[in-house]
Each structure stands twice: as C-alpha cells, then as structure tokens.
Amino acid sequence: MHRLVRSIPHSVRPLPVIPALLVLALLPGLSACRASGGPDAQPDAAKAQAPEAVPVEVVNAQRRSISASYHGSAPLEARAEAQVVAKTSGIALQVLADVGQHVAAGQTLVVIDRDRAKLQVAQAEAQVRKLEANYNRALQLAEQKMVSASDLDQLRFDLDNARATLRLAKLELSYGEVKSPISGVVASREIKPGNFVQINTPIFTVVDTSRLEATLNVPEREIATLKPGQKVELTVDPLPGKTFIGRIDRVSPVVDAGSGTFRVVCAFESEGGLQPGMFGRMRIDYDQRADALVIPRAALLEDSGQPAVYVVRDGKAHRVTLELGYEDGPWVEVRKGLKDGDQVVVAGKAALREGSAVRVLRSTAVTAQAAQ
Template sequence: MYSKQSGKALFPFLITLLVILSVYLYLPSSHGEQSNSNDVATQVVAHTVSPQENTVMIEAIGSARANQAIYIKSAQSDYVTNIYFEDGDLVSKGQQLVQLQNQQEQYSVKELNINLKEEKRQLSRLTELSRTQSTAKSLLEEQLSRVDATQAQLESAKTKLSEMLITAPFSGLLGKREISVGAYVNNDTIITTLDDISIIKVDFKLPEKYLSQLNVGMKVHTQNDAYPDQTFTGKVTHISSRIDSVTRSVEVTASFANKSGLLRPGMLLNTALELSSNQALMVPEKAVIPLQDKHYVYQIQDGVANRIEVHVASRNNGWVAIDKGLSDGEQVITEGIIKIRSGSKVSVEG
C-alpha cells in the first residue's frame, strides 16, 4: 500500500529533480545569449597615432632677480634741498633724483675758474719773456706746474659739485623713498632702491646628471601663481662652473624679457627647461598598460582590439612617446580598456 509517509519521503526527491531539470533546460539558452553577446562590439574611445613634437622638460623651482639692482646712496655728505621722484617711479638713466645743498661747491668752482684764468695769463706773459731772457725759462716751468695744479683742483671741484646732484645710474623702477627734504645724508644713507626689471633673471638648480646636456641658449618656460594662465619664455644665459657638493646640483640662470613688467624680483617661479625636442609618435598616457617591465596598448584593426607590446621612449605631461610597436595613422584605445581583451570586437565612439 501507498502510505502518506512514503509520499512525504518522495516529495523532496521530486523537488530536486525539478531543479536539475530547470538548470538543464536553462543552460542551452544561456550559452546562446553569451554567444550573441560576444558578437556585440564594445564601445571605446580611441586615439589616432600621429607624429607630434616631443619635448623633454626638466622642472625646477627658481627665484627671480632684477637684471641690475642697487641701493641709491650719496657720494657726498650734506643736507637735502630737493627730491625729484616719488615712490615706485619708473626712471631713465641720468634722470635727476635728489639735490644736495651745493653753494659751497659752486663757490669753489667759481674761485678755481678765476685762479686758473689768472695762472694762464701769467703763463702767457712768461712765455713771451722766455724768448729773450734765460732766467724766465725756469719761471715758465714753475708757472706751467701751477696751471696744471689749478686745473686739477678745478676738475676735482667740478666732480664734487656734480655729485651733489644724485641721478639714476641706469633706467629702472625705483623703490620706496627713504629720505625727506632737509635730511642730512652721507654715503651710508639709503635714499631708495633702483631695479632694472626690463630683464628678469631666474636662478634654479638641476641635478648634476644633466650637466653634459646643458647649453647656453636653451629655452626655459616659467610660471608664477600670480598669473596661473600665463607662461613666460626665456633662455639659459649662464651655467655655473661649479657643482654644489652638498646637493650635487648645478645652478642655472635664465633671462626673461619683461616688457609687461609682470615679473618682479623675489618671485618664486616654476621653471621648465627644454632639454631636447624631436618628432615622435605620441599617445595619451592612459592608453599604455604597464605589465612588469613591459608596456602594451590595445590597437584597433578592422574593428578588433589586439594587445601589442610597445616601447616607451619618454613621458611628458600626460603623453607618451612611442619609438617601437606603432605606426603613423594607427588607432589605440584610450577609454574602455577594462571592458575588453585581445580579440574583442570594438566600436569607436564619435
């Protein structure tokens, strides 16, 4: 007889059988869908390889200084009678800046001019006498000495008089005025500063391993946080003859034409020196897959992605120069790499 207990025992068996049957029926359908999915091309973004300018740059931090920079001081000591400039004036070479009290120097020059005129008159008289009197010849020599001495005294007095007027030794930008009219100044008194900022020089250091590749005239680009969207271009004008024994670096100086006046002495500048420049096949860095000590890219041929090995020559600002493995006009995948493998069908977006 068929019992309820035997029916209950059979029930789990029937459930298991149904599950196995369902899986069996599902598998062919699943395989069919996977097969179909392999026929669908994966959407990717690609880059067409072409020769571009490949510039190798060395970056460093530099400090700016003026082409010429001095403290304006007086060679003479006296009271200030006039000041002809304001803070921050742009001045030309020879422009008057400060006048010192100079009446005494003017009197000295006037007196010496009169003395020299008289000494020359005496010289003329003795010259005439020396033609007929032998004794006048010795007096003539003495008078010549007096004329020369007076002439020297006059030149010295004129120099001192000229130094009572302080002028700009070169064109540039003045700093803050440190004196006032009536002040007593001497050769220790700072009147103001003068900077020639028509050219800005930037000093920076590079590792000594680059020394053999450095040359005067190399291009240098620089930026400052004050002008984040602007790049200034100059050239190397000096390479130090010594290597710093502590940092093992060489100091390089680059000069920048500063017609706009935007660069100022003391600025901290981000510099980049162009070490070399050539034409190379360039691809975005994100297209290159590093595996151990080798590099690969996914190359597209007839709608199929193939992983190929390439040789990286250099890297610069998110771009990689390839010297082996690729040719001009080929396409490499830059986005969608994780969704494909070698042999996958792909479709390039855009």
C-alpha cells in the same frame, strides 16, 4: 475457568500502517533531495565559486607628436637693479622722485646743499687765473732770456696743479645732484626733504623692469640639450591661465662641482603683469618626435622597478614591461613593449594580477580625460 490475558508493553506495540498513497506522494520529494545533494550538483557549486571579472577602464596606445622638455622653477628678477648712493654729505634740499616713478639714466633724484663746494670752486678758479697770468708773463720774459727754464717749468707745473684742483672742486660740486645710474622704476626711497645725507649711504633703489630674468640651476645631464635662443614657456601663480614666451639668454659652460648643476638664464619681456619677485615655472622644449607611440602617464604601474602596464588581451590582464622615451605632460612615449591599439588599463589597476579576468568599461570620457 479464568482466561489468562497478557498486557503488551507500550514500547513494543506495532507501528501503525502508513497508507500506500502517502508513501507514493513522498517519493518525488525524496528523489529531488537526493539529486540536489548528489554528485550532479558539483558543477553548479564550482560555477558559483568562480572569481568575478574586475571592471577596468582602458585607453588604446596611439600615435601622436611628443616633445622632450625640461621643467624648472625660479623667481623672476629685474634685469638690472641699482642702489643710488650719495657721493657727498649735506642737507637734502629737494627730493625729485618717489616710489613707482619711472626715471631715466642720468636723471636728478635729489639736490643736496653745496654752498661750501661752490666757494671751493670759486677759490680754485681764482688760483688758476692767477697762475695763468704768471705763466704768460714768464713766457715773454723767457724770450728775453730773463727767466730761467727751470723757473718756467715750475710755473707750468703749478698751473697744471691748480687746474686739476679746479676740476676736483667742480666734481665735488656736481655731487650735489644725486642722479640715477640706470633707467627704471623707483623701488624704494630712504630720504625726505630736509634730511641730512651721509656720504655713500643708499637713498634710492631703481630697478629696470623692462626685461625680467630667471636663473635655473639645471642638472649636468642636460648641458648638451639646452642652448641659447631656445623658447621658454613661463607660468606664474598670480596670473592663472596666462603663458608667457621667452628665450634662453645665457648658458654657463661650467658645472658646479658641489651641486652638479649649471646655470641657465632665461629672459622675458615685462608684459601682461609680470613683476620682479614672482615665482615662475618654466618649460623648455629641446626636441620633438612627430609620430611617437604614446600612452597616458596614468596607465603606468606605481610599484617600484622597471616601468610596466597592464594590457587587456582576450579578456585577461597581462603585465607588460616597457622601455620609455620622452615624457610630455600627461603622455609618455613607449619605445618598446607595446604596439598600436593595445588596450592599457588606466583605472582599476590596483585590483589586477597577472591573468586576472577583466571586464572592460568602454567610456569615451576616460579617453578624453587621459588626453588632457
């Protein structure tokens, strides 16, 4: 008798039995995986996505004196400048001055050949002597009724005319000495000994450097604030680190209709190396407040519109609009919007928005730098 044996397919064979101890060992791991992926994990994820605080540098609004000032620039000019011209023609016999030499008003700079003028003076003097003699004889004859009154008047007229001719000849002779009309320094010389000098031709330039002037074209809104006598501080690039003190010398009372400006002339003593032609930067203080609330200019936001700053309060940045007053170098006066001790952001402003969380970096170097 044959036994019937059925083969069981491989796909339906029973699974091997997992030992109970192995299952118990895996349960804690499965529970941990379930806990990490369950609802209890949401607070940690939210915390990871919270924005970080923006690091900023701040300076406290403080009280200090501040000045209202006008700033302008203009080239320095000599107080007076004269072109020395010859009033006659002739050969330059002597040239008595050179560039850079100090000369006084009335000092002779050039001597021109005047032989012809001397002869004219001699002729005029002879004519005067002749007419004086004729006039004196006529006076004696007039007492004897031998000369008419009309003839005597004619002789007097001829004598006066001869004397005027003599004065003119002497004046022409004096033109042989070309003199400086002002005191100053010879800036240029256009003549050499032996050159022929043309009448009315400039041969020297003399500048008075004892006092320098700078003319500012000031907007008309400042016409009520700038007055003669106010102090002016001057700096020039060729002399770094030096500040020169001058005064407003003259203020034009007329506003130019085309430019809307008026002229302010500032005067400075020529000292410390100042020279005509230097380009000067001027500051004129016309008012001062001794106890003004100020902040660094660097704290102001650079976007257009009303002046504003970011103020740190309770760890957050808040945009505050301001009403500004005077500006003085790195400082700006705040008339409305802040109070003493408010922390205004001076660095890190670009990354801030209204309500941004901030992390204040306390640095005394920042405060010192803002005050410079």
